[in-house]
Amino acid sequence: MNKIMRLNLSDGTIITEPVPEKYAQLGGRSLTSQIILDEVDPGCEPLGSRNKLVFAPGLLGGSFLSSSSRLSVGGKSPLTGGIKEANAGGTAAAALCKLGIKALIIEGESNSQTSMYLYLDKDKAELRRANMAGCGIYESARVIFEQYGDKVSLILIGPGGERGYAAAGLANTDVQGRPSRFLGRGGLGAVMGVKGLKGIVINPTGANMIDYHDRKAFQELNKELVRLIKENPVSGEVYPKYGTAAMASRTNSIHALPTRNFSAGSFEHSDRINGDSLYELITSRGGDGETTHACMPGCVIKCSNVFADSEGKEIVAPLEYETIGLMGSNLGIGSLDDIAKLNYRCNDLGLDTIEMGAALGVAMDSGIIPFGDAKAACGLLEEIANETILGRVLAQGARITGLVLGCRRVPVVKGQGMPAYDPRGVKGLGVTYATSPMGADHTAGNTIRAEVDHTDPKPQVELSRKAQPMAMIADMMGLCLFVMPALGPHLDKLARLYNYYTGIEMSGEGISQAAVRALNIEHEFNRQAGLTPAQDRLPEFMMDEPLPVSGSVFDVPVDELQKATQEIV
Amino acid sequence: MNKDSGDVLVTVSLHDVLRDKIKRDLISPGSTLSCWMQSLSSVDDLILELGLQREDVGLIVINGRQSDLDTKLSDGDKVMLFSPMCGG
Numbered sequence: 001m002n003k004i005m006r007l008n009l010s011d012g013t014i015i016t017e018p019v020p021e022k023y024a025q026l027g028g029r030s031l032t033s034q035i036i037l038d039e040v041d042p043g044c045e046p047l048g049s050r051n052k053l054v055f056a057p058g059l060l061g062g063s064f065l066s067s068s069s070r071l072s073v074g075g076k077s078p079l080t081g082g083i084k085e086a087n088a089g090g091t092a093a094a095a096l097c098k099l100g101i102k103a104l105i106i107e108g109e110s111n112s113q114t115s116m117y118l119y120l121d122k123d124k125a126e127l128r129r130a131n132m133a134g135c136g137i138y139e140s141a142r143v144i145f146e147q148y149g150d151k152v153s154l155i156l157i158g159p160g161g162e163r164g165y166a167a168a169g170l171a172n173t174d175v176q177g178r179p180s181r182f183l184g185r186g187g188l189g190a191v192m193g194v195k196g197l198k199g200i201v202i203n204p205t206g207a208n209m210i211d212y213h214d215r216k217a218f219q220e221l222n223k224e225l226v227r228l229i230k231e232n233p234v235s236g237e238v239y240p241k242y243g244t245a246a247m248a249s250r251t252n253s254i255h256a257l258p259t260r261n262f263s264a265g266s267f268e269h270s271d272r273i274n275g276d277s278l279y280e281l282i283t284s285r286g287g288d289g290e291t292t293h294a295c296m297p298g299c300v301i302k303c304s305n306v307f308a309d310s311e312g313k314e315i316v317a318p319l320e321y322e323t324i325g326l327m328g329s330n331l332g333i334g335s336l337d338d339i340a341k342l343n344y345r346c347n348d349l350g351l352d353t354i355e356m357g358a359a360l361g362v363a364m365d366s367g368i369i370p371f372g373d374a375k376a377a378c379g380l381l382e383e384i385a386n387e388t389i390l391g392r393v394l395a396q397g398a399r400i401t402g403l404v405l406g407c408r409r410v411p412v413v414k415g416q417g418m419p420a421y422d423p424r425g426v427k428g429l430g431v432t433y434a435t436s437p438m439g440a441d442h443t444a445g446n447t448i449r450a451e452v453d454h455t456d457p458k459p460q461v462e463l464s465r466k467a468q469p470m471a472m473i474a475d476m477m478g479l480c481l482f483v484m485p486a487l488g489p490h491l492d493k494l495a496r497l498y499n500y501y502t503g504i505e506m507s508g509e510g511i512s513q514a515a516v517r518a519l520n521i522e523h524e525f526n527r528q529a530g531l532t533p534a535q536d537r538l539p540e541f542m543m544d545e546p547l548p549v550s551g552s553v554f555d556v557p558v559d560e561l562q563k564a565t566q567e568i569v
Numbered sequence: 570m571n572k573d574s575g576d577v578l579v580t581v582s583l584h585d586v587l588r589d590k591i592k593r594d595l596i597s598p599g600s601t602l603s604c605w606m607q608s609l610s611s612v613d614d615l616i617l618e619l620g621l622q623r624e625d626v627g628l629i630v631i632n633g634r635q636s637d638l639d640t641k642l643s644d645g646d647k648v649m650l651f652s653p654m655c656g657g
Contacts, residue, residue: 233624233625233627233652233653234627234652234653234654234655237586237652238585238586238652238653238654239654241585241586241589242585242586244656244657245657246584246585246586246654246657247654247656247657249584249585249651250628250651250654253628253630253633253649253651254628254630254635255633274584275584275585276584276585276588276600279585320657321657322657420657442656442657443656446655446656448654448655448656449627449653449654449655449656451627451637453635454635455635481655481656482655482656484655485653485655549633550633550634
């Protein structure tokens with residue numbers, strides 16, 4: 001990974017640059033955030049020509065360590081007004097690595113009325129005319145695969161991104177070519193859309209810039225790390241068989257499963273949408289359905305799935321806990337089939353299911369449609385497809401939806417919709433929602449695994465303060481968060497693996513310090529963008545309205561919250 | 570598990586991995602089973618009784634409230650045990 005590629009949509013130029021020394025040990029989120037701080041005016045409009053979009057594989061990207069090729073994308077977020085990084089598994093990061101691309105920077109804004117896509121292979125980097133403008137993500141992928149064959153990796157936006165909707169994400173393709181691995185959060189799909197870029201086609205055929213410094217030593221240590229992943233009770237058991245959906249029974253039991261626009265923390269139909277139900281349904285239906293599926297080649301966890309209908313025909317893949325929480329219980333919907341259909345429609349429009357689940361929950365709470373009415377929820381997604389005024393409001397996310405519809409219960413932090421953990425039930429994650437530079441984000445430092453009383457306010461700030469750098473470590477190395485319980489205690493081994501991969505010396509301590517530095521970079525950008533500690537808090541209804549049954553409110557004192565970023569900042 | 574005087578009856582609810590892991594003779598259709606435990610037994614004792622290891626369990630909820638390994642069981646308790654997860 002020896003080059004940085006820069007596409008300027010304003011003049012159509014594409015240049016490659018050597019990697020500056022200062023970026024050599026940055027990757028994934030730590031690299032996207034550093035480039036954003038270095039190159040993007042923090043005061044710029046997120047959907048203006050001055051914002052940039054930066055893609056980067058992690059430091060171990062493209063290597064054969066399991067679960068190591070997540071793709072990061074960064075930019076200034078139209079939802080939070082601050083720095084944002086979203087990431088996903090899939091195949092695009094490894095394909096970029098094979099082409100030797102450490103970072104891909106998209107800047108400027110096209111003046112052309114015609115939507116374009118970037119084509120990359122071992123010899124060429126070209127901006128090409130997209131004949132799939134306005135098409136859904138699945139149709140766009142089909143058109144591109146028809147032209148280039150199925151060996152290419154794709155990064156795509158849907159109509160939501162093209163229209164600049166703040167709930168829009170980006171998708172990249174999985175091992176079978178499904179464009180459904182979402183870099184969903186923060187509205188970065190809209191940043192790509194307003195620049196006039198519909199997609200990126202990465203053709204790694206014949207390219208292999210991946211060159212191990214010491215392949216044999218890497219393989220040896222890799223064996224040990226894979227064993228740690230397989231033997232760990234978190235990564236070795238529940239995710240491989242039941243996937244993320246298994247979280248629903250856990251959050252439901254501790255009253256942290258978002259229900260009817262975060263008005264309750266447990267759902268009377270949770271048994272119909274949890275990991276057991278998903279597993280049994282997929283197994284009994286057969287056909288296209290798969291209970292376990294790898295989003296990246298070589299992943300030993302395989303937490304993903306393919307969800308099929310009663311005829312055995314694929315509805316969507318994957319169907320994940322976040323979508324189950326936000327588009328299921330949060331909408332009062334207790335049917336996996338209904339959730340899967342909503343999921344597919346959001347994917348095709350290129351919209352983040354978390355943000356849209358939060359927005360639809362707010363719309364239901366406002367009386368636009370009743371809770372539990374899946375058909376009406378589908379109807380609202382069609383309003384978005386058809387560009388009605390209501391549809392355009394919803395696609396701006398939960399905050400705008402709440403403002404326009406006059407709803408006071410709006411589950412957002414820094415303008416970004418809350419993921420599927422009610423922070424009154426998992427208060428440590430609530431601290432992360434409040435203080436992370438990312439806004440409400442479950443991947444920025446989740447504390448759910450800690451063996452503490454999740455409703456006791458006392459230990460939560462400290463838990464979040466430790467979890468946030470650990471999440472950054474995963475994001476900068478390109479690792480899936482699910483390997484961190486196994487590999488997090490062995491950062492020295494990860495550092496050695498990185499050395500065998502690249503030849504660059506690093507220590508476990510060095511990895512931790514780099515993560516803290518990267519968090520500081522993000523806080524610095526946000527400060528310059530005008531975000532202050534005044535925005536580092538949860539919605540007031542969560543401090544005032546006790547959850548039914550548990551009676552819990554979010555009671556970590558506001559003046560304590562800032563300590564979660566002390567020593568970080 | 571036979572009942573003695575002073576024993577307590579608890580209902581145990583298990584999902585996904587733990588349901589797969591308990592002693593074979595305890596496996597029942599559905600996700601709940603009933604257990605007689607000696608009085609003053611703790612959740613820790615219950616876990617061993619079910620044939621599980623302590624590290625198999627990451628979350629303990631009794632009667633809708635989060636509990637821990639040392640929590641003493643009372644007659645009629647509804648116990649939920651979950652394997653650890655780190656996110657979703």
